[in-house]
Amino acid sequence: MKRDLKFIDDIITKIKYNNTYRKLKFGNIIGKYVNIDGKKLLNLCSNNYLGIENTNIKTIENTECFSRSIINNPLFKILESKLANHKIYERALIYPTGYMANIGIIPTIIQQNDIILSDELNHASIIDACKLSNGKILVYKHNDMEDLESQIKLKRKRTFIITEGIFSMDGDFANLKQIVEIANKKNAFVIMDDAHGDFVVGEDGRGSANYLHVDKNIDVYISSLSKGLGCFGGYVASKNNVIELCINRSRSFIYTSALPSQLINLALKRLKSNRETYRKKLWQNVNKLKIGLKKSGYQINSKSQIIPITIGDEQKTIEFSKYLLNNNIYAVPIRYPTVAKNTARIRISVTSNFSKQEIENIINIFDYGTYKFKLN
Ligand SMILES: Cc1ncc(COP(=O)(O)O)c(C=O)c1O
The missing domain is CATH 3.90.1150.10 (Aspartate Aminotransferase, domain 1)
Known part of the structure; x- marks a missing residue:
């Protein structure tokens, strides 16, 4: 050879x-x-x-292994309903990891010719997700609101601002108040990945948007169960129709196996812990x-x-x-x-x-x- x-x-x-x-x-x-x-x-x-602290759960024996598009353990429904309540959104949907949540949700929502404005320090999973989408990607300087605003020129196009809540490598919060103001002014949508703020900041650990009093203004809230909750998995909380579309089109939701129910059980226990x-x-x-x-x-x-x-x-x-x-x-x-x-x-x-x-x-x-x- x-x-x-x-x-x-x-x-x-x-x-x-x-x-x-x-x-x-x-x-x-x-x-x-x-x-x-x-x-x-x-x-x-x-x-x-x-x-x-570790909660006793059964070992992962006899675990079922299905795509969620085939069958769902009822525990998913319970955890998703609790996560939706936790975030005060209509509905939530669990993915196998936070990474898969991003690469599944973002390309599903963003359509051809949509504009994406992405913070330059966004996590690799957001960057990959944007690349997988059919949107036009514009990167704004980290937390720089002037740069963000100056790049939203095309008012007629649908625009999505994508940011982390707490940035994973710098530990700073996104300027969510201003991001939301700009989004409202320019009629843009806000997608936030709050992997590091969820369960950690805000009232009852509701996350960065709650902490910065803008939780009604985040259109799509993506998070991980593997950080503040110390468990495993990712999820999205949003309006009913966004979740419905993800169930129908999101590739990393459909074309892979679901989390084992033991992990869903663990997440439920940790959610209930003190x-x-x-x-x-x-x-x-x-x-x-x-x-x-x-x-x-x-x-x-x-x-x-x-x-x-x-x-x-x-x-x-x-x-x-x-x-x-x-x-x-x-x-x-x-x-x-x-x-x-x-x-x-x-x-x-x-x-x-x-x-x-x-x-x-x-x-x-x-x-x-x-x-x-x-x-x-
Ligand atoms: C901002 C952010 N989003 C998503 C992820 C991925 O989460 P998970 O570990 O659940 O795949 C991470 C993990 O480091 C992260 O920092």
Whole structure:
């Protein structure tokens, strides 16, 4: 055979040269810790922000495996109704993951010749979803309302503004108030992915739109069950007709297997758990950690539980992550292509179950890090 895959090696060599090479890491997650090579590390990468403790569910034996277009376990109906109530929308629909929700919903709603205005820092799943759609994609500068407004010129065309609620890598909130004002003025629709705000902020954890008092103005609300709820799956909440169209046309809903009912059961249990207590503790931890990091000279702009420590240089960020590992802290270096080149960072995500002592410990280790890595 003459063919070889040498071009693949060339691509990998380039990735390595740019210090953006990733190796799979294996470890066991045990509550707030991760066990890697026999070492117990405090996990600063968890998306289980509320740290809701494990609820006993049956193991995944005898699980049914069907597309939802064939048959649905009645538990889906119960969870979807509860999620619709949680968001105060007419109806909700569950997808296997948040990623699949985005790539399924966005191309279903956006039609040929529609205009999409997408924040430049939107998550990869939103970017992929926009590319899968037949709309014309325009990217506006991150959270820059002047740029957003200046790009909405074609009043006659149907326009969709797409943003995250809390941005996953920067931890800042979208300027939802202004986005909604612009959308109302220009007769545009707003689609929001609130994977990191849902269950975490707002009244009873209703999410970023509720927190910023614009929840009546988001047309399509997409979220994940794998972050604040600490479970698995994605969902959309919207008007009846949007959900109906998704059931009929959304490819990542129809042409794949449904979540196992055990996971739906788990989500129902977690939804019912004492989330307010967990949320309270989370925000105490977030505030304490931010105060400590600021004292050490870190510039903390994030208003959420996601705290990026931007180091910039990829190699230095890898070294910083190794330093944390040596101090029993797990926080992976976030590099290109997840974030822009030369904005490599340690992304801290805070969870409610860190103890006071552990927060102090994190602060001390990051404090010494400023000296060791000459960050100030
Ligand atoms: C903003 C955003 N949307 C969607 C997703 C995907 O969610 P899931 O993990 O449920 O696929 C993520 C995951 O990191 C995310 O950050």
